[in-house]
Amino acid sequence: xxxxxxIDAKNHIGEEVKIGVWLTNKRxxxxxxxxxxxxxxAFFQGVVVKNNVSEEVFALxxxxxxxxxxxxxxxxxEDQRSPxxxxxxxxxxxxxxxxxxxxxxxxxxxxxxxxxxxxxxxxSKRQFAVMKIRNEVIRATxxxxxxxxxxxxxxxxxxxxxxxxxxxLFHTKYFDKDAYLSQSGQLYEEAGAMAYGKVFSFGPxxxxxxxxxxxxxxxxxxxxxxxxxxxxxxxxxxxxxYIAFLVQSIIDNCTYExxxxxxxxxxxxxxxxxxxxxISYDEAIEMLQKSGEFSDIEWGVDFGSPxxxxxxxxxxxxxxxxxxxxxxxxxxxxxxxxxxxVVICADLLAPEGYGEIIGGSERATDPAFxxxxxxxxxxxxxxxxxxxDLRRYGSVPHSGFGLGLERAxxxxxxxxxxxxxxxxxxxxxxxYP
RNA sequence: UGCUCAGUAGUUCAGUGGUAGAAUAAUUGACUGUUAAUCAAGAGGUCGUAGGUUCGAAUCCUACCUGAGCAGCCA
Numbered sequence: 001x002x003x004x005x006x007i008d009a010k011n012h013i014g015e016e017v018k019i020g021v022w023l024t025n026k027r028x029x030x031x032x033x034x035x036x037x038x039x040x041x042a043f044f045q046g047v048v049v050k051n052n053v054s055e056e057v058f059a060l061x062x063x064x065x066x067x068x069x070x071x072x073x074x075x076x077x078e079d080q081r082s083p084x085x086x087x088x089x090x091x092x093x094x095x096x097x098x099x100x101x102x103x104x105x106x107x108x109x110x111x112x113x114x115x116x117x118x119x120x121x122x123x124s125k126r127q128f129a130v131m132k133i134r135n136e137v138i139r140a141t142x143x144x145x146x147x148x149x150x151x152x153x154x155x156x157x158x159x160x161x162x163x164x165x166x167x168x169l170f171h172t173k174y175f176d177k178d179a180y181l182s183q184s185g186q187l188y189e190e191a192g193a194m195a196y197g198k199v200f201s202f203g204p205x206x207x208x209x210x211x212x213x214x215x216x217x218x219x220x221x222x223x224x225x226x227x228x229x230x231x232x233x234x235x236x237x238x239x240x241x242y243i244a245f246l247v248q249s250i251i252d253n254c255t256y257e258x259x260x261x262x263x264x265x266x267x268x269x270x271x272x273x274x275x276x277x278x279i280s281y282d283e284a285i286e287m288l289q290k291s292g293e294f295s296d297i298e299w300g301v302d303f304g305s306p307x308x309x310x311x312x313x314x315x316x317x318x319x320x321x322x323x324x325x326x327x328x329x330x331x332x333x334x335x336x337x338x339x340x341x342v343v344i345c346a347d348l349l350a351p352e353g354y355g356e357i358i359g360g361s362e363r364a365t366d367p368a369f370x371x372x373x374x375x376x377x378x379x380x381x382x383x384x385x386x387x388x389d390l391r392r393y394g395s396v397p398h399s400g401f402g403l404g405l406e407r408a409x410x411x412x413x414x415x416x417x418x419x420x421x422x423x424x425x426x427x428x429x430x431x432y433p
Numbered sequence: 434u435g436c437u438c439a440g441u442a443g444u445u446c447a448g449u450g451g452u453a454g455a456a457u458a459a460u461u462g463a464c465u466g467u468u469a470a471u472c473a474a475g476a477g478g479u480c481g482u483a484g485g486u487u488c489g490a491a492u493c494c495u496a497c498c499u500g501a502g503c504a505g506c507c508a
Binding site: 025027028029030031032033034036045047049050051065066079081082083100101102103104105106107108109110111112113115168184205207209210211212213214215216217220222302304305306347355356357358359402403404405406407408429430 | 434440443444445446456457458459463464465466467468469470471499500501502503504505506507508
C-alpha cells in the first residue's frame with residue numbers, strides 16, 4: 001500500500017492508501033464518524049462507517065482526540081460534499097501519539113492566548129495558508145533573482161560599527177569588543193555589487209525600536225538587492241517586475257491557500273499589471289495639502305502611516321513615491337543632479353493600507369561627499385573606511401532596495417497584522433515561545 | 434515612549450455595591466453525511482497583584498503588573 005500526502009489525494013482516486021495525519025476536529029454519530037485530518041500539505045476528511053469497519057476501528061474513531069497523530073488507511077473518493085473535493089473512507093486507524101486537552105479549540109481565541117501558543121497555533125488552517133504563501137514568496141524570490149542574473153551574497157548578522165542611533169540596535173558582546181545585530185545588510189551588498197555586479201541578500205534584521213503597531217516586528221526578514229552600473233529608473237523597473245512576479249507566483253502556485261484565506265485573486269491580478277505609477281515627493285505633498293484631511297502638511301516632513309494610506313488609496317496598484325527631501329533620508333543616498341534639497345530614492349507603497357514595502361535609492365558615488373555625509377550624521381569615520389574604499393576603487397553608479405518580507409506577505413495574504421506573517425514573531429516584550 | 438481600552442471557568446465573554454453567570458471546549462451518554470454538527474447530563478472559579486473605602490467589593494479609590502488598538506520610528 002502506498003503512503004501519500006493529502007495534497008496528492010486527487011492522483012489516487014479509488015486506491016487504498018496510507019497517510020500520516022493529525023486530527024483537527026471530529027464529528028460522530030452512532031454509526032458514522034467524520035475525522036477532520038491534516039498532514040501539513042492540506043486538510044481533508046476521513047469517513048468511518050461502522051458497518052464497513054471492525055468494531056475496534058470504529059471505537060478508535062469515536063475516542064480519538066484533537067491533535068492526536070495517526071496513521072490512517074483507506075480509499076480515496078471524489079466527493080462533491082467535501083470543500084476539498086476528496087475524502088478518504090477509512091478502513092484502519094493506528095494511533096501514533098496521544099494528545100490530551102489540546103488548548104486551541106475551533107472556536108474564537110484572543111490574541112494573547114494565541115501568541116502564547118504560537119507553536120501550536122501554526123497548525124491551524126489560516127496559519128498554514130500564510131506560511132505556505134511565505135514559503136512561495138521566498139521560493140519565487142530566489143527564482144526571480146537567479147533568472148535576472150543576481151547572485152546571493154550573505155551579509156553578516158553581527159556588526160562592529162555603532163551608528164549614531166544605537167537605541168534602535170541590539171547590543172551584544174563580540175569577545176571583548178562591542179557588537180550589534182544587523183539592522184540592514186545594504187552596505188555589505190554594495191561591496192557585493194562592486195564585486196559581482198548584481199547581488200541580493202536575504203536574512204534577518206533586528207530593530208530595537210519600541211514599535212507597537214500592526215506593521216512592525218522587532219526581528220524581521222529583508223531582501224536587499226544591489227545593482228552596479230544602474231540608475232534609479234532601471235532599478236524601479238526591476239522592483240516592479242519583482243513584485244509582479246511574486247504576485248503571479250502565488251496566484252499560480254497557492255490557489256488552495258488563497259482560497260483558505262478568502263483572498264480575492266482578481267484584486268491580486270491587478271497588481272501584476274505594469275508599470276506601477278510613480279509620483280514625486282513634491283506631488284505627494286501637493287496631493288496631501290489638497291486632501292483636506294492632511295492640509296497642514298509641509299514640504300520637508302516624512303509621511304506617517306495615515307498619509308501613506310491616503311496616498312496609496314488613490315491608486316489601484318502599488319505606487320512609487322520618488323525623490324524625498326535629503327534631510328529625512330540616510331547619508332548614502334545620491335543627491336539629485338539639479339535639486340540640492342532632494343535625493344534619488346523611492347519608496348513603494350502597497351495598496352489597501354499596507355504601507356511601505358520597499359525602500360530604495362541610487363547610492364552616492366563620490367568619496368569626498370560621502371565622507372562629509374558620514375561626519376554630518378555623527379558616525380565614526382573609522383568604521384566606514386571599507387565602505388569609502390568602494391568609491392575609491394572603481395566607483396560606478398549603483399542602486400539598490402530593501403523589501404520587508406513580512407510586510408509583503410501581510411499585504412499579499414490580506415492579513416490584518418504582521419505578527420501572522422512570520423512563524424515565531426518577535427514583538428515588543430514578547431520573546432516566547 | 435505617549436494616548437485609549439481591557440484583565441472574571443481551559444477558552445470567548447456577561448455581570449457597575451448585596452448568594453459567581455452564559456456559551457464553548459473537555460468528560461459521560463444519544464444519533465448513518467457531519468462541515469464551528471446536533472441533543473441531553475454532570476463537572477468546572479484565590480474575579481491580574483497589593484493596599485484602601487464600606488456592615489458588605491468582581492463592581493468604588495490608589496499603586497503596580499500584563500495585554501491589545503492607535504501614534505511616532507521604520508521595512
